[in-house]
Amino acid sequence: MPKFTEQEKERVRESLLVKGKELFIQYGLAKTSIDDIILACGIGKGTFYKFFASKEELYYAILKNEEEVRELLIGKLLEESLSPKDLLTSFFTASFRYADENPFFQRVFQDGEHERLVRKLPKHLADELAMEDTAKGIQVVQALMHKGILPKQDPAIVVGIMKAVMLLRFHKDKIGEPLFDQVIEKMIDYVTDGMIKDTQE
Known part of the structure; x- marks a missing residue:
């Protein structure tokens, strides 16, 4: 197996993240194979394993990258000078918009994808995923x-x-698409009112 310079390592890793994300969005975790990924990246299987122990670990790395982008957006939002009601409403609205515009996040919560990931990840990474999500x-x-x-x-x-x-974003089909936006708007309104109630009394 050839030795890589740091620049080459970074280039291969970035290719795995980008091409892996594209394949996972299109086919999902179960139907995407390591062979599919290495073919898309133009690398050998040995090279793949130099970076990730499994396709699940690659998926996990992509998920963490996507969450970091979301956290940056939310962090900027929380710095704005808004009333409690407007800030929380903006938080939920921005989060929904990010999910709508991010096909990878949509895939994560479809067809048992998240459960499959957790089941296949090594225990320490599955535990880290659960703890980090709650801790953040x-x-x-x-x-x-x-x-x-x-x-x-x-x-x-x-x-x-x-x-x-x-x-709720991932149950649009069950709620019914014609009513979904109105339902979400009302739900956010009710929830934000309840969340800030004690601060207004």
């Missing part, structure tokens, strides 16, 4: 509490509420 959510909620936007309460419960609202 708690950090955001604690920051909102510190600013007085949210009342002091168990941040894990607030994170759970936020996740529940966001998961």
